[in-house]
Amino acid sequence: MITRKEFIESRDKAAQMIRQAGIIINGHEIEEMDVADFGLNNLAVEGGQMLTFFNTSRVSAKVIALFPGQTLPEHWHTALGEDPGKEETIRMVWGKLYFCQEGPDTLKMAKIPKGKDKYYTVRHERTILPGNQLTIKPGIKHWFQAGQEGAVLFSFSSSARDALDPFTDDTIVRVTEIIDE
Ligand code: ZN
Secondary structure (H helix, E strand, O other): OHHHHHHHHHHHHHHHHHHHOOOOOOOEEEEEEEEOOOOOOOOOOOOOEEEEEEEOOOOEEEEEEEEOEEEEEEOOOHHHHHHHHOOOEEEEEEEEEEEEEEOOOOOOOOOOOOHHHHOOOOEEEEOOOOOEEEEEEEOOOOOEEEEEEEEEEEEEEEOOOOOHOOEOOOOOOOOOOOOOO
C-alpha cells in the first residue's frame, strides 16, 4: 500500500518526467495514472508508474516512468482462453533501462533488490537506450530497472490484462491499495 500523499507525489513526479521526455499527456490521463507498489510497500525500490493512453479489447499503449533505480518486478504475460498472452514492445524515450529476460546470465548493471534473489530468476540483461526497442513474447519472464537518472518508455502491446499477470514473487498484489491518512 501507499499513502495518498505518496501516490500524488509519485504521480506528479512521473508526469513531469514524461513531459520532460517530450511526450504530451493530458490532465485526466495523469489523474488516472497507475502508481504501483505491487503490494510490497517499497515503491522507490520495487514499483512503477504507468499511464495508459488506451487499452481496447485488442491493443494497448502506455507510457511507463521509472524513478532512478526503480525496478519493475519479474513477471510474465499469461495466456487466457484463445489469447496466447500479451505481446509487448517497449521503446525507450528517455534515460536508461536495464532489461532482463530468459537467456544466458549476463546480469551486470541491474541490482537485484536486497533479499529478493529468488524472485529475480531471469538474468539475461540488455541495456536499452532512447530509440532502442524490444519485443517481449507471451509467456517469457522479464523484469527491468531504471538507470540512475530514471527511465521513460513506451509500451505498445496487445490487450493488457495486467491484473492477471503472474509475478515470480507470489506475495505481489498487482492492484495498488492507496490509504487515506
Ligand atoms: Zn511485462
